Amino acid sequence: MCLAVPGKVESIYESQGTRMGRVNFGGVVKEVCLAYVPEVRQGDYVIVHVGFAISRIDEASALETLRTFEQLGLLEEELEELRAGEEPSPAPPEPAAPQ
Amino acid sequence: MKYLHEFRDGPKAQALAEQIRRMVTRRWAIMEVCGGQTHSIIRHGIDQILPPEIELIHGPGCPVCVTPVETIDKALAIASQPGVIFCSFGDMLRVPGSREDLFAVKSRGADVRVVYSPLDAVKLAQREPQRQVVFFAIGFETTAPANAMAAKLARQLGLKNFSLLVSHVLVPPAIEAILNSPHNRVQAFLAAGHVCSVMGYWQYPPLAQRYRVPIVVTGFEPLDLLEGIRRAVAQLESGRAEVENAYARVVTYHGNRAAQAVIEEVFTTTDRQWRGIGLIPQSGWRLRPEYADLDAELRFGTAEVQAEESPLCLSGQVLQGIIKPHECPAFGKECTPRTPLGATMVSAEGACAAYYHYGRHRQMPVSG
Numbered sequence: 432m433c434l435a436v437p438g439k440v441e442s443i444y445e446s447q448g449t450r451m452g453r454v455n456f457g458g459v460v461k462e463v464c465l466a467y468v469p470e471v472r473q474g475d476y477v478i479v480h481v482g483f484a485i486s487r488i489d490e491a492s493a494l495e496t497l498r499t500f501e502q503l504g505l506l507e508e509e510l511e512e513l514r515a516g517e518e519p520s521p522a523p524p525e526p527a528a529p530q
Numbered sequence: 531m532k533y534l535h536e537f538r539d540g541p542k543a544q545a546l547a548e549q550i551r552r553m554v555t556r557r558w559a560i561m562e563v564c565g566g567q568t569h570s571i572i573r574h575g576i577d578q579i580l581p582p583e584i585e586l587i588h589g590p591g592c593p594v595c596v597t598p599v600e601t602i603d604k605a606l607a608i609a610s611q612p613g614v615i616f617c618s619f620g621d622m623l624r625v626p627g628s629r630e631d632l633f634a635v636k637s638r639g640a641d642v643r644v645v646y647s648p649l650d651a652v653k654l655a656q657r658e659p660q661r662q663v664v665f666f667a668i669g670f671e672t673t674a675p676a677n678a679m680a681a682k683l684a685r686q687l688g689l690k691n692f693s694l695l696v697s698h699v700l701v702p703p704a705i706e707a708i709l710n711s712p713h714n715r716v717q718a719f720l721a722a723g724h725v726c727s728v729m730g731y732w733q734y735p736p737l738a739q740r741y742r743v744p745i746v747v748t749g750f751e752p753l754d755l756l757e758g759i760r761r762a763v764a765q766l767e768s769g770r771a772e773v774e775n776a777y778a779r780v781v782t783y784h785g786n787r788a789a790q791a792v793i794e795e796v797f798t799t800t801d802r803q804w805r806g807i808g809l810i811p812q813s814g815w816r817l818r819p820e821y822a823d824l825d826a827e828l829r830f831g832t833a834e835v836q837a838e839e840s841p842l843c844l845s846g847q848v849l850q851g852i853i854k855p856h857e858c859p860a861f862g863k864e865c866t867p868r869t870p871l872g873a874t875m876v877s878a879e880g881a882c883a884a885y886y887h888y889g890r891h892r893q894m895p896v897s898g
């Protein structure tokens with residue numbers, strides 16, 4: 432749960448009154464809550480834990496970490512985990528009813 | 531183990547290991563508290579490139595491993611109720627309760643779902659207003675900001691069908707309990723980097739001073755771990771007992787204040803039972819009385835649950851660093867990741883599972 436891959440914030444928006452963003456983890460894009468990193472701007476890198484950015488990390492360190500993950504063959508595995516979380520419910524392809 | 535060698539033979543890893551080797555004059559026992567770090571240490575063979583004088587003791591920092599049996603039994607009772615959707619992080623599904631695990635109740639038809647984030651459970655509650663959605667809110671300080679926000683959001687959205695089964699645990703009281711134990715052998719701690727990214731590390735200087743123990747805030751990558759160990763050894767060898775931050779690219783002294791504020795609003799400290807270890811005073815968070823309406827234990831009335839632990843499992847001794855996983859008689863025999871007797875064999879961050887996955891029991895003779 433703890434080996435967080437740094438992700439790059441691609442966009443920031445509000446959803447139900449909460450600061451959210453699309454974050455790109457080596458190609459896998461996920462919706463992440465940005466409420467705890469008010470200083471973060473588009474293009475910044477963040478460390479994410481269970482769908483929440485918990486801290487900002489500078490770009491050089493983030494790229495270095497990503498390189499290490501890749502060299503050690505960990506990146507794919509970590510991304511697998513992210514993708515696995517992709518289907519929390521076998522959601523039927525219902526027309527998304529915004530509530 | 532191709533990657534392991536690539537890491538080990540790397541010049542940076544070699545240089546750090548060499549520095550540690552040159553410094554060491556006697557035996558030292560260092561505990562990494564966090565299960566993620568245990569996993570990384572065993573996987574990359576970090577313990578094996580250290581000089582033999584350095585022993586790494588694997589601490590109780592895997593939230594899945596220390597969630598008490600009673601709480602698992604409560605989860606099973608709630609998940610089995612009709613109309614309930616029980617949401618959990620994936621690791622929890624195979625953790626044995628007294629008699630069975632969440633997988634077993636799921637295979638009997640209970641609606642148990644794996645979520646990546648507690649917000650997924652909140653969304654589910656919005657989509658399924660006629661069902662009761664319960665989220666299994668376990669974890670250390672790192673997970674608490676997420677779980678606290680889920681509670682806060684559910685409140686804001688006025689959700690009547692969302693609740694949390696909370697079993698949060700805290701690192702500093704656990705470190706203190708280890709230091710107070712008569713069996714304690716730990717001489718320095720690597721503090722878990724991501725816990726500190728949320729909480730900061732202002733709580734550690736009093737511990738370092740009172741117990742004369744070095745504490746180094748450490749990250750998760752192999753080189754981070756080696757650097758944390760190097761700093762701990764340097765302190766031990768020179769008789770210092772200070773708090774150092776070896777993970778400054780992520781961790782600040784005060785931590786994430788916005789997250790702390792929401793945690794403070796939703797949770798309050800409580801005594802907490804740790805699986806295999808026992809009760810540690812003020813070592814957990816539970817929902818504040820103001821959030822009692824979101825408490826799944828109250829909503830589903832699960833107060834009376836009698837829990838039993840497998841008599842074969844020695845995970846309590848593993849979690850306190852008294853024995854190594856492969857020294858448990860059941861290790862690899864009655865107990866494997868497919869048929870775990872204790873929680874430390876379930877999660878990838880559990881010490882028993884890490885030893886099993888990376889074949890430690892085959893590589894080393896039974897010794898300390």
Ligand code: SF4
Pocket residue numbers: 842843844845846848855858859860861862865866870871872873874875882
């Ligand atoms: S090997 Fe299994 S039975 Fe032994 S301590 Fe670990 S989890 Fe418990």
